Amino acid sequence: MRSRPGAGPPPRFGRPTTADVTSGFATGLFSIPEGMAYASIGGFNPVAGLFSGVVPAIVGSLTARTVLMVTTLTSAIALTAQSVLDEAGLDPLDPGNVALISVMAGVVMLLMGLLRFGVVLSFVSNAVMTGFSTGIAVQIITGVLQDATGYQPQGHNRLARVYDWLTHLGSWDLATTLVAVVTVAVWALTHAVPRLRAVALLVAMVLVSVGVALLGTDVELVGSIADIPSALPHFTAPHWSALPSLAGGALSIALVALAQAAGISPTVPNPDGSKPDMNRDFTAQGLANLAGGLFQALPTGGSLSRTGVAVAAGARTRWAGIFSGIWLALIVLTLAPAAERIPMPVIGGLILVVGGELIWGKRQDIMLVLRTSWTSTAAMVLTFVLTTQLALQQTIIVGAVLSLLLYCVQAARQARLRAFLPTGDGHWRTAPPPPRLPAGEVTVLEYTGVSLFAELPHIQSDWPDTTGADRAVLVLLVRGIPDVPSSAVIKWLGRRSDELGRQGGRLVLAGATPAFEHVIRATGLIERLGEDGLVPAAPVVGASLEEAVSRGERWIAEGRDPDHPP
Incomplete structure (x- = not known):
């Protein structure tokens, strides 16, 4: 029983x-x-x-x-x-x-x-x-x-x-x-x-x-x-x-x-x-x-x-x-x-x-x-x-x-962005976010926090400058974001995606849980990212990150994207 x-x-x-x-x-x-x-x-x-x-x-x-x-x-x-x-x-x-x-x-x-x-x-x-x-x-x-x-x-x-x-x-x-x-x-x-x-x-x-x-x-x-x-x-x-x-x-x-x-x-x-x-x-x-x-x-x-x-x-x-x-x-x-x-x-x-x-x-x-x-x-x-x-x-x-x-207060203080850099042997190491997003490259950042609107000023201060980021792809790991994030975070992600698009780059979200994916689609954020700009969480650790990086590299190499035209 x-x-x-x-x-x-x-x-x-x-x-x-x-x-x-x-x-x-x-x-x-x-x-x-x-x-x-x-x-x-x-x-x-x-x-x-x-x-x-x-x-x-x-x-x-x-x-x-x-x-x-x-x-x-x-x-x-x-x-x-x-x-x-x-x-x-x-x-x-x-x-x-x-x-x-x-x-x-x-x-x-x-x-x-x-x-x-x-x-x-x-x-x-x-x-x-x-x-x-x-x-x-x-x-x-x-x-x-x-x-x-x-x-x-x-x-x-x-x-x-x-x-x-x-x-x-x-x-x-x-x-x-x-x-x-x-x-x-x-x-x-x-x-x-x-x-x-x-x-x-x-x-x-x-x-x-x-x-x-x-x-x-x-x-x-x-x-x-x-x-x-x-x-x-x-x-x-x-x-x-x-x-x-x-x-x-x-x-x-x-x-x-x-x-x-x-x-x-x-x-x-x-x-x-x-x-x-x-x-x-x-x-x-x-x-x-x-x-x-x-x-x-x-x-x-x-x-x-x-x-x-x-x-x-x-x-x-x-x-x-x-x-x-x-x-x-x-x-x-x-x-x-x-x-x-x-x-x-x-x-x-x-x-x-x-x-x-x-x-x-x-x-x-x-x-x-x-x-x-x-x-x-x-x-x-x-x-x-x-x-x-x-x-x-x-x-x-x-x-x-x-x-x-x-x-x-404590949650807002702990929220941060950190960069993931490949080590060459199939692993990744963490580092501070770059001050400027390099053009023509894939940059991986991880967002750690609890999706409080009070976190955004701190996260924004760590966000790389996207000026001149032509053909740049920013892969943002969102596996730590709650299933139902703050609406302010959804709005902020939309603005960052639009900002990159105007510079000739794009934003890819990787590691989204099914519930978070539902929110992304229900709020219309998926239309600003493009279908190729969302990589759901995978059962295998690191699989969604690898897939997102591969998509970004293909997008840069091909120089075209039906959802985000250059």
Whole structure:
């Protein structure tokens, strides 16, 4: 049975390891305070944030092509969902509204995956993605500054909040800050032991939480956000009557979620060596939202912070994400009172560690971009700044435009003409184009580029002077031109052919693909070249070049041509 083109093989599951079990446990524990906090930030019921780590995490990990990606609620998604519901005048505390926006976002993600819109994000350059991923890591860090120090920084953007946070050290709560510092220290000591590295986050969380309880340190606990119910999420029907007012908002949420997830596969490669597939990840997140929305979950997407926790805790296969949802469900059922005792500064300290590790992990990519070119560096820095200034859906659109501009600039720079000279032994060597086209000779040039109109000034500057090129034949190799070239390139080729004709010479195109040949005929360029002025690509390498040169030599020797009279 043949598979659908582009569908790819089914996800690999592999065997769950002990590290996957412990990683899933650590990630599940993190989902309690982090999910509830993110839901509270967005004005939702904190319990909805808690349940966002159960069904979506399991379904997403079962179906995603990025093996270690954990699908759950993020702060950006929560804030975007809040904005969407506010614009529609809907109550974010109504479970039916939450179910509807989650299901609708899932439908959009699913359609984008099935229609293979992931190819759009594949055009985003490494420089832009590096800036975007680093900016998200900064967002993760700034999102827990209050939990880690007890001070809520002010500012109109992330960088301004970091500055405000650093300049108000006296406003930090001492007990909260000390707990966060001790948490980071315990993690660092545990992480330094190779055998404990995989569970360093979990060890730090448990030891410091127990220490805070024994010492009676007065800090905010998970239970201060909301009570954790000892129950599993139940079915909730969406309020379908509100569907028309949320259609555009669902697209915005989907864009934010997919933009965040787009940074995970390059940041966290698959341990099994399998290739990621953004379309399959889109589809997986869509299925996770469809299923989760019906079971009390807020809109979800690939979470860089939760994935970072899973990886830092030793995740090896997709079972880590599956176990995170299972463990969270079991913890809610059996240990809800104990989970409520986890101090928020502990979570804040460990999320600072996760964000710091994500930035540290991008250092090589950052240095690579810095050493590549100033245009790539500018794109990376601008994307990073925009990620801290704008909404994520706006940033990813700007990033895509930047990538397109970067591609066009680089492509235009690489476009060139080069001469092919015979070596006498049946081979050819390359050389710069001659400044003037010699009369009565065959000159071979190759056009390398992607047929962008922006290339033409550069190509024109390399084009030989055709003044006095009587009986000269210029064979232009066009094998590198795309099947459907720019109309500007077709127009330019026509002008060059006419120019040579007026001087008593002619232009021959060699190596044209069938699709390019169709364009040449459909646009009428063949009438200006003449039937003998087009040599299609041949199966044998170099055959079309040899044929074009032979035609040119015969044309010069005979001194006549029915299509191009002398």
